[in-house]
Amino acid sequence: MKPKTTLLLDMYGVILKESKGNFIPYTFTYFQQEEHDRLTRQFREEKLFTKAGNGEITSDEFLTLLGYEDPAYHMKNYLENYLTLDEGFISFAEKYYQEFDFVLLSNDVAAWSEYITEFYGLNKYFKAKIVSADVKCRKPEKRIYELALAEISRSGQECYFVDNSVKNLDVAEGFGISPILFNRDNEEYTGVIVNSFEELAKILEAN
16 A cells, blocks of 8 residues: 555635635625625525636626625635634644645635635645636535546545545545545544544554
């Protein structure tokens, strides 16, 4: 068996504490009550958030369609003030990013992912970043895992994958990737579970 050399990491619910983000509640808080039916249609029926995360529309287009008059400001305000970097990630990354190739594997709006990694100074840790909006597919679709493995020239057997979604992990496991649930949401899972980066470090040290 090939040694594990690569750590695939999810952003939301792993590196960031918010597993599903706070953007929809942020939006409903910002706009008046009379706008809420429209916003609900845009999120649920028109699937604007999904389209932005799939790279079909840009962040500016997405936010403008929702009615934000200053999309750049609201992207920055939301990402800086309504999401939380896990306090254990930086020390974990400093210890292990030269021992393992860190690869971001995230469903996200392209500009948002770029801003987050720059704002928190995370870019130096990642050998590669595979973001749904950039590759036009998203977890748990099989294609995004195929693209990730091809991008980093690794077999699944050489990789761990840390995610907060059992569905995402189950598909990854089909590629031979070793799945680890970062259990922000108390999901039921029969595989390997961690609740912190300290616990993840113990898994890496033990293997």
